[in-house]
Amino acid sequence: MKCKFCAGRCSLVNDFGDMPIANGFARLEMLDSYRFRLRTFFCEECKLFQLSEQPSPERMFNKNYPFFTGQSKKMTEHFEDLARNKILPLVKNKQNPFVVEIGSNDGTLLENLKSHKIRHLGVDPSESVNLRAKSRGVSYFQSFFNLQSSVDIVKKYGQADVIVAANVICHVSDLEDLFKGVSNLLHSDGVFIFEEPYLGDVIEKVSFDQIYDEHYYIFSVMSILNICKKMGLSLYNVERLDTHGGSMRFFISKDLSKLVESNVQKEYERELTLGLDKFETFSYFEKKCVKKRDAIVSLLEDLNSKDFTVAGYGATSKSTTILNFCNLSKHEIQYICDSTPQKVGCVTPGSNIPVVSTEFMRQNPPDYLILFAWNHEAEIFSKENRHLSKEVKWIKFIPNLEVIQIG
Numbered sequence: 001m002k003c004k005f006c007a008g009r010c011s012l013v014n015d016f017g018d019m020p021i022a023n024g025f026a027r028l029e030m031l032d033s034y035r036f037r038l039r040t041f042f043c044e045e046c047k048l049f050q051l052s053e054q055p056s057p058e059r060m061f062n063k064n065y066p067f068f069t070g071q072s073k074k075m076t077e078h079f080e081d082l083a084r085n086k087i088l089p090l091v092k093n094k095q096n097p098f099v100v101e102i103g104s105n106d107g108t109l110l111e112n113l114k115s116h117k118i119r120h121l122g123v124d125p126s127e128s129v130n131l132r133a134k135s136r137g138v139s140y141f142q143s144f145f146n147l148q149s150s151v152d153i154v155k156k157y158g159q160a161d162v163i164v165a166a167n168v169i170c171h172v173s174d175l176e177d178l179f180k181g182v183s184n185l186l187h188s189d190g191v192f193i194f195e196e197p198y199l200g201d202v203i204e205k206v207s208f209d210q211i212y213d214e215h216y217y218i219f220s221v222m223s224i225l226n227i228c229k230k231m232g233l234s235l236y237n238v239e240r241l242d243t244h245g246g247s248m249r250f251f252i253s254k255d256l257s258k259l260v261e262s263n264v265q266k267e268y269e270r271e272l273t274l275g276l277d278k279f280e281t282f283s284y285f286e287k288k289c290v291k292k293r294d295a296i297v298s299l300l301e302d303l304n305s306k307d308f309t310v311a312g313y314g315a316t317s318k319s320t321t322i323l324n325f326c327n328l329s330k331h332e333i334q335y336i337c338d339s340t341p342q343k344v345g346c347v348t349p350g351s352n353i354p355v356v357s358t359e360f361m362r363q364n365p366p367d368y369l370i371l372f373a374w375n376h377e378a379e380i381f382s383k384e385n386r387h388l389s390k391e392v393k394w395i396k397f398i399p400n401l402e403v404i405q406i407g
């Protein structure tokens with residue numbers, strides 16, 4: 001396969017088989033039979049880790065898309081911090097600054113700029129999230145972000161001082177068009193900040209559940225450096241984050257003379273140590289993914305054979321890869337609890353496991369709870385420690401498969 005970005009030679013890493021839409025939680029009677037082949041490739045030239053195919057964006061981000069940033073306390077606090085400590089300092093000396101967010105969801109981030117009376121615009125294709133943003137007084141532009149929509153935005157609102165995106169650039173398969181759109185929309189001294197799940201964490205934690213339809217790319221510092229080089233942009237800073245199971249925040253400037261912070265070199269060198277430039281690292285990763293799958297399946301078979309009940313915690317998008325790759329159903333996992341009202345009453349995509357409320361789980365506690373929302377481990381353990389009896393055991397599979405008791 002040829003690299004989607006640089007047309008370089010790509011080698012196959014993972015083949016997870018046929019997968020449904022990761023966020024396709026639906027009522028049993030409304031199930032979508034659509035499947036696509038989930039395979040990953042590594043580009044030997046630009047070092048970009050990528051999927052070979054992706055469902056159409058309209059299939060993934062439709063009006064039923066069940067993700068609302070504002071429903072997560074951790075993400076709400078994270079975006080308050082991003083606005084206060086990263087975006088506001090960049091615009092504080094500007095005349096009538098303008099900030100654009102790509103994939104603005106329900107306006108959780110931009111609300112922090114609105115409250116400082118900063119001119120802003122959220123760009124998002126999904127009507128349901130845009131209506132929530134509107135109800136908060138956040139301005140929006142309903143569209144996918146690309147070169148064409150950037151032209152429309154500049155015409156209507158002018159260029160931006162800051163463009164920001166969180167957990168969305170990795171969804172966009174045509175990166176060249178996206179970065180052309182960013183260059184077009186950004187002022188000559190403007191800054192583009194985006195943060196995405198980080199490849200270094202996926203490799204180190206063998207968190208292969210981060211691989212699903214929406215994560216078309218999983219970026220490293222070295223792949224973003226190569227992208228910037230081709231697009232005439234400069235990566236001048238990076239920051240590691242603990243959100244979404246390990247992310248990287250990238251700071252990009254149009255001004256090629258802007259001072260590059262030492263963090264960029266530091267993280268680049270760390271990636272060389274991890275081997276993120278070499279196919280062998282990915283080949284080894286693939287073997288570890290299969291080994292982890294086999295260990296999860298045999299643990300669940302063992303528990304089932306002893307008549308223990310097992311339930312899941314967090315009907316995440318990530319769990320779709322695990323459940324389907326491990327070929328699990330409600331025989332192995334009786335239900336999965338989740339705090340998102342839109343998911344309760346649905347079944348998990350492909351594996352058809354019922355999603356129930358957290359309260360239902362607390363009233364009908366299983367013997368074992370498998371932690372699918374592992375990126376929220378600290379918050380979940382401290383909360384459930386108060387609600388669940390000490391008898392309930394937890395199954396963790398990140399970084400290694402283990403059974404623990406909390407409290």
Ligand code: TYD
Pocket residue numbers: 244313314315316317318319337338339340343358373375376379380383
């Ligand atoms: P998220 O972190 O967005 O992961 P993904 O991108 O893989 O979907 O989703 C976390 C899910 O876990 C979400 O559906 C809400 C649920 N959740 C709970 O049910 N209880 C909790 O205490 C937390 C923090 C999350």
Ligand code: ZN
Pocket residue numbers: 003004005006007008043044045046047048
């Ligand atoms: Zn490439």
